Amino acid sequence: MSRRIDAKTAAARLREAQSILILTHRRPDGDTVGSAAALCRGLNRMGKQAFVFPNEDLTPRLGFLLEGLLAAPDFVPDRICAVDIADISLLPDSAGGFAGRVDLCLDHHPSNVGYARELALEEHAAAAGEVVWAVLQALEVVPDLPMWEALYIAVSTDTGCFKFSNTTPLAHRIAAGAIEAGVDFHRYNHIFFEAKSKNRFLIEKTMFDKMIFSADGRIACSWLDRPWLDSIGATDDDLDNLATLTMALEGVDCGIILTQNKKDLACKASVRTHKPADASRICRGFGGGGHPRAAGCTLSGPPEEAAKRLMTAAAAELALC
């Protein structure tokens, strides 16, 4: 298990190091990439050699944040730091070799398994970006514009643009600072929360067409088959945060969306709940985890059957509430 430390101690550890490699998680989102970019730039500003390990799943929508920050293959760091990575199994395939070698993890997932030597975990933070922000404060780094951009993207994407229940006062205050610093937040809000590609429209429509309900309409579940997703050329970005849409439907307390993985056709499930139903409790039964309102897990077998198993678990969770 990790030794638990606070943001100040994490800052002290980074201050000691001369060269730092930063890791992001599989299927990288705005929080892991934004956190990595902000931390990397902050450490560079202090005169340290800091780089982000290249993540093969990185999409162009987030890739710009890491321009000039990617580690060369021969970079040998003093310290390895993971951001927003709750479990070693969430490392991208190419980073699997770092398992057991992570010195420090900055995270906000209550489900963090404690794989890093030291862990700065803020369970009530909306985003790992808040932990990075606290570390940067402790390092007395005054963010520049690219760092504010990265922090804004970290906290805004993990809160659904300040809409989800996990939104914190600090997430809002980071956003206030970012806007004051001149971040073109509206451009990012458009890209991450508003713009819909033609594929995204098609995917949302199909998802609602196939949706089934149980528990008197309190559970909504739908799935997207890999052959169909491939036939329209859907990207991971097109599939981002689909499950959240189910929470908009009147009467729904638990929404489940399954998408088949490209590699092994296993079903990646995203589960969302309204209070008091606990999404992470539903997912833990299938070896997954996450947050009370948003969690995930992976199930083998055809999507229709995986959907049924998850709906049964969701019904049991709702019965407890």
Place this chain on the structure above:
Amino acid sequence: MSRRIDAKTAAARLREAQSILILTHRRPDGDTVGSAAALCRGLNRMGKQAFVFPNEDLTPRLGFLLEGLLAAPDFVPDRICAVDIADISLLPDSAGGFAGRVDLCLDHHPSNVGYARELALEEHAAAAGEVVWAVLQALEVVPDLPMWEALYIAVSTDTGCFKFSNTTPLAHRIAAGAIEAGVDFHRYNHIFFEAKSKNRFLIEKTMFDKMIFSADGRIACSWLDRPWLDSIGATDDDLDNLATLTMALEGVDCGIILTQNKKDLACKASVRTHKPADASRICRGFGGGGHPRAAGCTLSGPPEEAAKRLMTAAAAELALC
């Protein structure tokens, strides 16, 4: 024309008064109602008699904010204060008698025509709620939970939950304060930004089905006929902020949605633009106004013809950019 004053002077004027009547605008939104509620409660906390004039257009979704705050018919105030009302023509019909008698207006619309005796206008504020917040600060009123709720609803609804380009650092800081004070912000986010009634689903679907495009897809326009809206029992809430949805479509720089009024079947147009196109310039040509990114106007005639006239004006605006 109004005498322009700042929030501190507005606070001094309210401090002088013993009884204050607060006015909200026609088709009241979260900002006018939230601002009125927060101001009214703040003045009551100072021991003043303050009430909000009943607005016949008020919907249940916002009505709870004004519980216990509505003025009785025989209330005779020292001062009349309008919040978020840019023009006397935007007073509800029942409040028409106050035209020419408004002592103070707290507003954020650059298009404010200056009908009040004194005007505290913060053109860069995202919401009138920010002006009210500044006035409450100047009055040294520490907000209680219901005031934070009202302020949160004011700033969140006018910024589309902190997504629109008008979002300010202060809007985020007010939200941070509200969350710290214990506001159940997620419940309000769900109600105002997420929950979709069956009618709302149907309306959005119909809007996109009927949508026409011009200027190489840069202008999107649709309309909803009153007979159809009445046939499904659509409420004003169901029609709220429809035009914003057009801004999600790839390539669209100007989105126009027309809805026919209940009373006279005139077409109420909502116009949204991406930078640099100016929605208020398009609407001013039809006697309307608003903000650069979000404006409105009313046109007579059948929706199809009104749509064409607006699309021509929008094309002229886009040609200028």
